[in-house]
Amino acid sequence: MVLGLQGQRTASVLHFLCCLWAIFALSHNIGLPQSARREREHTYGGHWKHLTFLNQVLQTILFVLCVIIDVVALCSSSHEKMISSLLVPVRDYIFSTFVFPVGLFVAVVFWGLYAYDRELVYPRELDEVNSVWLNHSMHTTILPLLFIELLVCPHKYVRKTKGIIGLTVFTITYLCWIIWVNYASGIWAYPVLGVLDTPGKIVFFSIAYLIVLMFYFLGRLLTKQLWGK
Structure with missing residues (x-):
């Protein structure tokens, strides 16, 4: 798959729209009102203890x-090579190693x-705080x-070892x-962790890591199928 000038323009428009949406969604997540439960959650770590929020931040950085x-590329061809050499590797690494698998x-x-039990991840009381569209x-x-x-957009993947190390870190x-x-405040970022004992948490974390690693390899495979080398 190769992008011509028209394809580049289309990609630019899509990037701009995705960037606007990512900023809009992130800003509304930050501006959520606080119920009694959310006020307690905000006493330590705030939004930064939720992977959902970190993922939104990563997506926003990517689209910016x-x-x-x-x-x-479209407006200043004289600077394209310099900017591309600086930013394209960063863009590709963020997307391939973090944004896609996470x-x-x-x-x-x-x-x-x-679907299994919403109370484990998104208790019903949050419906009073988060609108349906914001949850989605x-x-x-x-x-x-x-x-x-x-x-x-074609993304160049780094060597598997570097990608896996980055994602693992x-x-x-x-x-x-x-x-x-949890140690500092007694708060678990997710209710499911509160109902698991220590061996259960270890199993949960291990399975979660294997899933995100599998998604990393899925991203490599799909990119290769779509764009070749």
Whole structure:
């Protein structure tokens, strides 16, 4: 698959629209009102202890980079090579190593747990705080954004070892963070962790890591099928 000038313009428009939506959804997540439960949750770590929020931040950063690269490519050809050499590797690494596997993980695991028992991940009392559209902006619309980016923009993957190390460091860092939040405040970022004993948590974390790693390899495979080398 190769993008001509018209394809580049189309990709630029899609990037711009995705960027606007990502910023809009992120800003509304930050501006959520606080019920009594959410006020307690905000006493330590705030939004930053939720993978959903971190994923929204990563997606927003990605699409901001995409828009910058597109604008320079279409409007300032003299600076395109310099900007591309600086930003394109960063864009590709963020998408391939973090945004695609983490975003897919958030959507699949959230709705999987929600279908099994929503109280484990999204208690009913949150319906009084979060509107339906806002819940979908955090856990559903992130999915089409991933595949739009996958389809309209070729991403160069780093070597598997570097990609796996980057994703593993991110995963371990996040797990250490939510464990620390619980140690410091007694708050689990997700209700499901509150009902599991220590062996159960270890199994849960291990399965979660294997799933996100599987999604990383899925992203590599899909990119190769769509764009070749």
